[in-house]
Amino acid sequence: MHKKRKHSLRASTLTEMLVVMILSGIILLSVFDGLSLFEKLLRRFSGELDRSISRMEGFYRLESLFADTDSLRQERDALVFYRAGESGWRIFREDSLLVVEYPDRPGDTLFRKIVDWRTISTAENNEGIDSLILVHDTTTLRFGVNRSPHRNAAQEIETLEKQYRDED
Numbered sequence: 001m002h003k004k005r006k007h008s009l010r011a012s013t014l015t016e017m018l019v020v021m022i023l024s025g026i027i028l029l030s031v032f033d034g035l036s037l038f039e040k041l042l043r044r045f046s047g048e049l050d051r052s053i054s055r056m057e058g059f060y061r062l063e064s065l066f067a068d069t070d071s072l073r074q075e076r077d078a079l080v081f082y083r084a085g086e087s088g089w090r091i092f093r094e095d096s097l098l099v100v101e102y103p104d105r106p107g108d109t110l111f112r113k114i115v116d117w118r119t120i121s122t123a124e125n126n127e128g129i130d131s132l133i134l135v136h137d138t139t140t141l142r143f144g145v146n147r148s149p150h151r152n153a154a155q156e157i158e159t160l161e162k163q164y165r166d167e168d
Contacts, residue, residue: 059141
């Protein structure tokens with residue numbers, strides 16, 4: 001007859017169990033520390049990304065304001081944007097913020113950390129302002145009034161047509 005063999009598990013000693021528990025604890029602590037470092041790094045990168053997106057949004061919004069205007073005037077501490085002879089919106093500095101004020105809705109912050117701003121007038125446009133230079137934190141941004149030749153040509157054509165209509 002066959003003898004039945006008993007399969008038995010070899011018992012671990014207390015020392016072996018303690019070593020396994022200590023190693024498991026060290027591994028778990030290392031993994032959790034690594035995860036917390038990764039979380040801090042991710043938070044830092046997402047904050048930088050948010051600030052970059054905010055700067056780009058302010059840039060494009062100010063660029064579109066300049067594209068829609070035909071002249072600028074300095075009034076007190078603000079730049080007033082004109083379109084077709086009527087004042088539309090204005091921008092001004094409040095501490096280190098650049099704020100835009102619309103006539104039909106509340107104002108909004110375009111940029112934070114503005115160090116300085118300068119305006120430039122050209123010889124042909126002595127009474128008005130042509131360009132704006134913003135010194136922003138680490139970069140210098142330049143914006144100019146859109147003097148589109150198409151717009152000037154259209155205005156010139158309109159004036160010529162009015163002259164011919166008046167002659168008839």
